[in-house]
Each structure stands twice: as structure tokens, then as C-alpha cells.
Amino acid sequence: xxMTDVQDIQDRPPKERIxxxxxRLFYREGIRATGIDRVIAQSSVTKVTxxxxxxxxxxxxxxxxxxxxxxxxxxxxxxLHRRGGNMDALVPALAExxxxxxxxxxxxxxxxxxxxxxxxxxxxxxxxxxxxxxxVITDLLPPSRERKQLAKSVALAVDGxxxxxxxxQSPDAALKTLAKLLAFCKLKRxxx
Amino acid sequence: xxMTDVQDIQDRPPKERIxxxxxRLFYREGIRATGIDRVIAQSSVTKVTxxxxxxxxxxxxxxxxxxxxxxxxxxxxxxLHRRGGNMDALVPALAExxxxxxxxxxxxxxxxxxxxxxxxxxxxxxxxxxxxxxxVITDLLPPSRERKQLAKSVALAVDGxxxxxxxxQSPDAALKTLAKLLAFCKLKRxxx
DNA sequence: AGTCATGTAGACAGAGCTGTCTACCTGCTC
DNA sequence: GAGCAGGTAGACAGCTCTGTCTACATGACT
Numbered sequence: 465x466x467m468t469d470v471q472d473i474q475d476r477p478p479k480e481r482i483x484x485x486x487x488r489l490f491y492r493e494g495i496r497a498t499g500i501d502r503v504i505a506q507s508s509v510t511k512v513t514x515x516x517x518x519x520x521x522x523x524x525x526x527x528x529x530x531x532x533x534x535x536x537x538x539x540x541x542x543x544l545h546r547r548g549g550n551m552d553a554l555v556p557a558l559a560e561x562x563x564x565x566x567x568x569x570x571x572x573x574x575x576x577x578x579x580x581x582x583x584x585x586x587x588x589x590x591x592x593x594x595x596x597x598x599x600v601i602t603d604l605l606p607p608s609r610e611r612k613q614l615a616k617s618v619a620l621a622v623d624g625x626x627x628x629x630x631x632x633q634s635p636d637a638a639l640k641t642l643a644k645l646l647a648f649c650k651l652k653r654x655x656x
Numbered sequence: 657x658x659m660t661d662v663q664d665i666q667d668r669p670p671k672e673r674i675x676x677x678x679x680r681l682f683y684r685e686g687i688r689a690t691g692i693d694r695v696i697a698q699s700s701v702t703k704v705t706x707x708x709x710x711x712x713x714x715x716x717x718x719x720x721x722x723x724x725x726x727x728x729x730x731x732x733x734x735x736l737h738r739r740g741g742n743m744d745a746l747v748p749a750l751a752e753x754x755x756x757x758x759x760x761x762x763x764x765x766x767x768x769x770x771x772x773x774x775x776x777x778x779x780x781x782x783x784x785x786x787x788x789x790x791x792v793i794t795d796l797l798p799p800s801r802e803r804k805q806l807a808k809s810v811a812l813a814v815d816g817x818x819x820x821x822x823x824x825q826s827p828d829a830a831l832k833t834l835a836k837l838l839a840f841c842k843l844k845r846x847x848x
Numbered sequence: 849a850g851t852c853a854t855g856t857a858g859a860c861a862g863a864g865c866t867g868t869c870t871a872c873c874t875g876c877t878c
Numbered sequence: 879g880a881g882c883a884g885g886t887a888g889a890c891a892g893c894t895c896t897g898t899c900t901a902c903a904t905g906a907c908t
Contacts, residue, residue: 478855494770496688499895510856511897521896569769576823577766578686590823617837620830624816631768631782638812645809648841670885691865702886703867713866 466539466564473507479517481507486528491571495525495578522583525575529589532571537596544604551604554618555643558625562635569630573623594619614649621645658731658756666700671709673699678720683763687717687770714775717767721781724763725788733792743796746810747835750817754827761822765815786811813837 473484485507489498500521504514518524543560547553561567568574572590579586601622602615621642629638665676677699681690692713696706710716735752739745753759760766764782771778793814794807813834821830 493773494688496686496770497774500897501895510858512857512899513855515897516854519897568772573765573819573823574769576819577761577769578688580760580822581685582689587823591825594820594823613833613836614840616829616833617840620816620820620833620837621813622816623819624812624814627765627768627815627819628786628812630772631765631779631786633783637808641805641808641812644805645812645837645841648806648809649837650840692867693865702888704869704887705885707867708884711867 466535466561466566478507478509478513482509482514482517482524483527483531486524487531490525490528491532491574492566492568495575500524525579525583525586526589529572529575529586529593533589533593533596536571536593537600540597541600544600549604551618551646554601554604554622555639555646558622558629558642559635559639562626562629562639567629567635570623570626573627594623597622617649618646658727658753658758670699670701670705674701674706674709674716675719675723678716679723682717682720683724683766684758684760687720687767692716717771717775717778718781721764721767721778721785725781725785728763728785729788729792732789736792736796741796743810743838746793746796746814747831747838750814750821750834751827751831754818754821754831759821759827762815762818765819786815789814809841810838 473481476484482503486498486503489503489506500514503524504511507514518527539561540557543557544553547556572586572593575586576590598615598619601618602611605611605614605618608614625638625642628641629635632638665673668676674695678690678695681695681698692706695716696703699706710719731753732749735749736745739748764778764785767778768782790807790811793810794803797803797806797810800806817830817834820833821827824830
């Protein structure tokens with residue numbers, strides 16, 4: 465899945481241990497809340513080793529976002545294909561994510577909110593990530609003149625659902641509301 | 657508007673100066689990125705005065721969110737009424753916000769992303785804020801059996817547009833995509 | 849045998865953070 | 879005019895942060 469087990473990371477090479485630890489801590493606690501010292505301690509590495517692989521925390525943030533992008537896209541494509549690869553697969557696939565006990569919203573949206581003004585490149589990285597997400601959504605839609613525009617609208621709604629699932633008590637409302645919205649647009653079979 | 661001029665805050669009582677300064681810095685730079693010392697310096701107040709009014713930074717964060725909620729709701733209701741108070745007013749009203757040079761997304765979504773795990777009450781505050789936003793959107797819709805459900809869907813789409821406007825190069829795409837989405841749902845007159 | 853990349857352990861500098869402290873001043877109210 | 883709420887100035891404690899430093903160990907390739 466999207467999260468890393470704490471178990472199996474201990475016998476990997478140091479650089480990978482650092483990245484996996486950062487992946488977990490940055491996503492769960494936030495980036496500024498996560499000090500380098502904690503990443504170092506939890507990846508069982510020393511400071512010199514850390515700084516040899518990542519010359520600064522900003523480098524680690526970049527690597528974290530790249531890694532997150534790879535993993536998330538892989539998961540997203542797979543989760544959709546497992547469910548038929550059409551628009552009816554979208555909400556169930558997102559449900560799988562939202563219901564993960566470690567779900568804490570979109571790493572990219574969160575990072576833009578936290579560092580957008582301080583580290584402007586995360587905005588660019590996020591734009592690319594969302595563009596790829598939109599491309600995948602495009603493939604779910606039947607060919608039509610307005611397919612690309614529709615995909616953009618669906619992607620916008622998905623982002624809305626992600627943030628709603630993040631602050632609502634349970635992800636169910638976000639999923640149901642997204643499903644209803646898509647049904648209003650006749651983009652999927654009506655719910656119920 | 658939603659932002660504070662730096663000019664007119666200097667002759668206000670200290671507590672207000674602190675709150676206005678925090679309002680500006682927390683929103684623009686993020687909360688963890690903004691140290692108490694900077695708030696104190698920029699509000700021309702001393703540390704003792706600061707801590708007399710706000711016993712801890714967390715108290716200031718709460719006050720900031722409450723204040724933001726008041727101001728934002730006031731602005732939102734007004735901007736919609738100025739444009740007729742129906743669904744066709746929604747996108748132009750948001751445009752006014754998105755195009756503000758200090759726009760940096762939704763303060764509540766950003767704060768949840770930054771502190772959601774560390775200060776869980778911001779999640780509750782955000783939930784209430786978005787509920788009120790949804791209530792206002794409900795009033796834009798004509799009475800119908802599914803009005804409340806529709807309003808939830810629209811609110812979800814608005815949140816999606818807010819985050820998109822935050823990381824996209826210009827807010828135009830977010831506005832256009834939201835407008836298209838609402839048009840697909842026959843919730844507003846088609847664009848173009 | 850020697851070199852070099854890569855690892856270990858841990859001290860340290862310099863900065864910023866939150867929050868407390870002493871000591872003094874001003875203006876209003878009783 | 880005494881008291882007090884609320885302001886001023888600024889030092890300081892204790893912590894955490896990022897990033898650098900010295901000094902040593904190990905194992906692979908040449």
C-alpha cells in the first residue's frame with residue numbers, strides 16, 4: 465500500500481532507510497514538525513551519513529516529494545485498474561486510500577500549504593503531480609470532444625474530496641459527496 | 657477586503673495589533689514558520705504584553721482562526737450578495753479572492769495540513785468553518801429536495817478550486833474549471 | 849598493500865524557538 | 879494620592895533546529 469511498515473526497513477541500505485523514514489514522518493507529522501535529528505535517529509544512521517546522501521533538508525524534501533509521487537501514482541493506476549479502469553472505479557479507489565489509518569490528505573497539497581511561500585519549487589512539483597493525476601483520470605473517460613475539460617473538472621472535485629476527507633470525522637461523507645457530484649454531472653452511474 | 661494594510665494597524669490597541677499581525681504572518685508564511693518574536697516585533701509590543709493577552713502561541717493560533725473565520729464569512733456573504741446572491745455569483749466572488757495578491761489558499765485547509773496531527777482542535781474548527789461555508793452556499797440554491805446534498809457537492813468543488821488556485825500558475829484555470837464543473841451539473845448557466 | 853567510498857560515534861557552533869523574569873513607567877479610578 | 883491595570887525594555891533559561899567537525903572502522907576494488 466501507500467504506507468511503509470516500520471519492520472522491513474531496517475535491513476536496507478542507509479539512503480533508502482533515510483528516505484523511507486522521511487516519507488513516513490514528513491507525511492504524518494508535517495515537514496517543519498519533523499527535525500532532521502528525528503529522521504536520523506529513526507533511520508538508524510549517523511549525521512555524517514545523512515548529510516552525505518542529502519546535503520540539506522531541502523534536498524530531502526525534494527526526494528520525499530519525488531518518491532511520494534512515484535508511489536502514489538503507481539498505487540492510483542493500480543487501484544483503478546483493479547476496479548475496471550473506468551469512472552465507476554474512481555470513488556472506490558479513493559475509498560481505499562481515505563480509509564487507510566495513516567491517511568492525512570494529499571502530501572503535495574499539505575506541503576504547498578506549509579512551504580509554498582518558503583520553498584516555491586514545491587508548487588511546481590505539485591503542479592506536475594496533479595497534471596499526472598489528471599492524465600490518469602482522462603483515461604477513465606470515454607473519448608469525447610470535452611474529455612480533457614471533463615477530466616480537469618473531475619480532478620478538481622477529487623482534490624476537494626481529499627481535503628474534505630482530511631478534516632471530516634470520517635471519510636464517508638467525502639466519498640458520498642464526491643459520488644453524488646459525479647452523478648449530478650452524469651459522469652458515473654447514480655448512487656443508490 | 658480580506659487582507660490587512662500594514663499602515664492602519666499602528667494606532668490600535670495592543671491586543672488588536674497582535675491579532676492583526678498574526679493574521680497576516682500566519683496566513684502568508686505559515687504558522688510554524690512564524691515565530692512569536694516576529695509577531696511581537698511587527699506588532700510593536702513587548703513580550704510581557706503579548707503573553708498577557710495570549711498565554712501561549714496555541715491561544716494565538718485559536719484566536720487567529722476565529723478571527724479569520726469571522727472576516728472570511730463576512731467577505732464571502734457580502735461578495736455573493738453584491739453579485740445577486742444566486743449560483744451565478746459564486747465563481748465571480750471566488751475570483752475576487754483568488755486574484756488578491758496575498759491569496760494563499762484557505763487558511764483552514766493550510767492549518768489542518770500543517771498542524772492537524774499536532775493540534776487536533778484545528779480539525780474541529782475547520783469542520784465548523786466549512787459547515788458555515790456550505791450553509792451559505794445552500795442559500796444560493798433554489799429550494800429542492802436535494803438542495804442540501806447539492807450544496808455539499810458544490811462546497812466540495814469550491815475546496816478543490818481553492819487548492820488548485822493555490823498551486824496553479826494563475827487562478828484562471830481553477831475558476832474556469834470550477835465553472836465548467838458547475839455547468840456540467842446544470843447548477844449554473846453554461847460558460848461561453 | 850593501498851586507496852577510497854561509505855559507514856560509525858558524538859561533540860559542537862550558531863541560530864531560532866517558546867516562555868519567564870526583573871524592573872520601571874503611565875494614566876485611570878476610587 | 880494610593881492602588882492598579884496595563885504598558886515599556888530587555889535579559890535569560892532551556893530547548894530544538896540545521897549543519898559542520900574530528901576521529902575512527904570496514905570492506906571492496908586496484
